[in-house]
Amino acid sequence: MSNIPSELKYATSHEWVRNEGDGIVTVGITEHAQDLLGDMVFVELPDVDDEVSVGDDICVAESVKAASDIYAPVTGKVIEVNEDLEDSPELVNSDAFGDGWLFKVKMEDAGELENLLDAEGYKNSIDED
Amino acid sequence: MTNKTVLHAKHLASGAKMVDFYGWEMPINYGSQIEEHNAVRQNAGMFDVSHMTIVDIQGTDAKVFLRRLVINDVAKLTVAGKALYTGMLNEDGGVIDDLIIYFFSDTNYRLVVNSATREKDLAWMNKQATGFDLTITERPEFGMIAVQGPQAKAKVANLLTPAQIVAVEGMKPFFGVQVGDLFIATTGYTGEDGYEIIVPDSAAEDFWQKLIDAGVAPCGLGARDTLRLEAGMNLYGLDMDETVSPLAANMAWTISWEPSDRNFIGRDVLTAQKAAGDQPKLVGLVLEEKGVLRSHQVVITEFGNGEITSGTFSPTLGHSVALARVPRSVKVGDTLEVEMRKKLVKVQVTKPSFVRNGKKVF
Numbered sequence: 001m002s003n004i005p006s007e008l009k010y011a012t013s014h015e016w017v018r019n020e021g022d023g024i025v026t027v028g029i030t031e032h033a034q035d036l037l038g039d040m041v042f043v044e045l046p047d048v049d050d051e052v053s054v055g056d057d058i059c060v061a062e063s064v065k066a067a068s069d070i071y072a073p074v075t076g077k078v079i080e081v082n083e084d085l086e087d088s089p090e091l092v093n094s095d096a097f098g099d100g101w102l103f104k105v106k107m108e109d110a111g112e113l114e115n116l117l118d119a120e121g122y123k124n125s126i127d128e129d
Numbered sequence: 130m131t132n133k134t135v136l137h138a139k140h141l142a143s144g145a146k147m148v149d150f151y152g153w154e155m156p157i158n159y160g161s162q163i164e165e166h167n168a169v170r171q172n173a174g175m176f177d178v179s180h181m182t183i184v185d186i187q188g189t190d191a192k193v194f195l196r197r198l199v200i201n202d203v204a205k206l207t208v209a210g211k212a213l214y215t216g217m218l219n220e221d222g223g224v225i226d227d228l229i230i231y232f233f234s235d236t237n238y239r240l241v242v243n244s245a246t247r248e249k250d251l252a253w254m255n256k257q258a259t260g261f262d263l264t265i266t267e268r269p270e271f272g273m274i275a276v277q278g279p280q281a282k283a284k285v286a287n288l289l290t291p292a293q294i295v296a297v298e299g300m301k302p303f304f305g306v307q308v309g310d311l312f313i314a315t316t317g318y319t320g321e322d323g324y325e326i327i328v329p330d331s332a333a334e335d336f337w338q339k340l341i342d343a344g345v346a347p348c349g350l351g352a353r354d355t356l357r358l359e360a361g362m363n364l365y366g367l368d369m370d371e372t373v374s375p376l377a378a379n380m381a382w383t384i385s386w387e388p389s390d391r392n393f394i395g396r397d398v399l400t401a402q403k404a405a406g407d408q409p410k411l412v413g414l415v416l417e418e419k420g421v422l423r424s425h426q427v428v429i430t431e432f433g434n435g436e437i438t439s440g441t442f443s444p445t446l447g448h449s450v451a452l453a454r455v456p457r458s459v460k461v462g463d464t465l466e467v468e469m470r471k472k473l474v475k476v477q478v479t480k481p482s483f484v485r486n487g488k489k490v491f
Contacts, residue, residue: 038157038158038162038351039158039161039162039163041163041421041442042420042421044419060470062419062421062442064162064163064351064355064421064441064444065351066423067421067423067470090163093161
């Protein structure tokens with residue numbers, strides 16, 4: 001069973017969300033998701049200053065095996081993207097919850113975090129897959 | 130019902146991620162398929178191909194039967210051990226399977242066919258064999274290990290008996306020889322040097338372990354696919370099937386038209402197709418920008434649409450490559466467009482071969 005850190009929030013579409021405070025969150029894909037996709041070869045990130053809404057497909061993770069849309073787990077403005085992924089997309093595989101992060105969003109409404117799953121909820125959602 | 134190869138436990142012991150492959154539980158990777166791919170291009174890797182079907186055809190009529198069954202001509206095989214690659218067609222000229230035929234004598238041949246097509250292949254061969262004096266014998270009691278890469282032969286040599294070393298010394302590509310327990314062939318599906326080795330089930334696990342100990346990296350079906358695609362080798366079911374002519378699948382080179390009186394199955398249809406010149410063709414496509422070409426994406430050309438039959442990211446080249454079936458008027462060097470995830474990307478047309486012996490070849 002893959003690692004599911006308890007301090008993070010999750011979307012059923014396999015994004016994780018870390019609350020950095022001040023309404024800012026970091027977003028990535030889970031270890032389970034990267035394992036399903038296999039070796040990552042390109043990550044197409046959103047642009048800084050993009051306005052995103054919950055559920056928008058704003059990013060594409062492309063592995064040798066498949067291309068997968070990544071959805072905005074919260075509404076707000078993209079304030080930073082992980083430029084290291086440009087040259088090292090494999091960071092998503094090797095450190096999904098750390099150096100493999102994708103982008104940061106300044107949330108419009110920090111209350112949206114309550115709509116996301118906790119670690120146990122996410123674990124249950126992937127057990128049902 | 131899931132089949133397991135004789136090496137199944139070894140895969141689990143190496144941490145393989147297992148997937149279903151046409152009824153066989155096979156390793157897709159042992160961690161990173163890109164690392165496995167690179168091991169084959171730069172050093173040595175090995176694949177469990179025990180799921181593939183070995184069929185021996187023996188008897189007085191073996192030669193005349195095979196001259197009818199397949200599009201290449203086994204009469205070209207005169208040196209014991211020599212192999213050829215070819216296709217087996219239905220009456221409509223569609224490819225039932227692609228296969229390798231090893232020649233031992235005019236009354237003794239060995240065929241290696243795909244596992245996914247095993248049942249229909251055997252049914253077709255048995256049906257066509259009516260009236261011929263021969264036996265068709267499947268050989269499930271063997272495992273098969275493909276050891277591939279620039280260092281593959283040197284590493285295998287450590288495991289061979291003196292007699293086996295002498296037998297494979299200087300063996301040319303596309304030959305096979307049985308010495309002692311092992312049938313050792315200079316064939317493969319990666320575009321690298323190496324062997325495909327048929328080993329009795331009872332000896333397979335030990336042989337596999339000794340290869341690991343010699344520094345040969347276990348590689349899964351994921352790497353096998355990126356390697357064969359870089360080498361421009363077809364995968365049955367994607368690049369051709371029973372609805373596709375060999376002329377439309379880069380298999381024309383496997384057809385022997387001479388002698389003209391050899392009446393192989395599908396000949397009439399192929400002759401008419403060739404005269405009409407209207408079959409599409411299989412070409413290579415190269416995408417240098419970001420993104421990965423995938424099977425079934427539409428290829429737009431001024432002569433009409435084509436389709437990607439298989440596409441992937443090429444770890445050796447660092448960008449995507451694909452095989453695509455396009456109208457015959459498309460030429461190498463043309464720029465085409467592919468519909469990829471709601472947008473159009475530009476691709477270059479190449480010959481259907483991208484990497485050989487670790488080097489870019491287009």
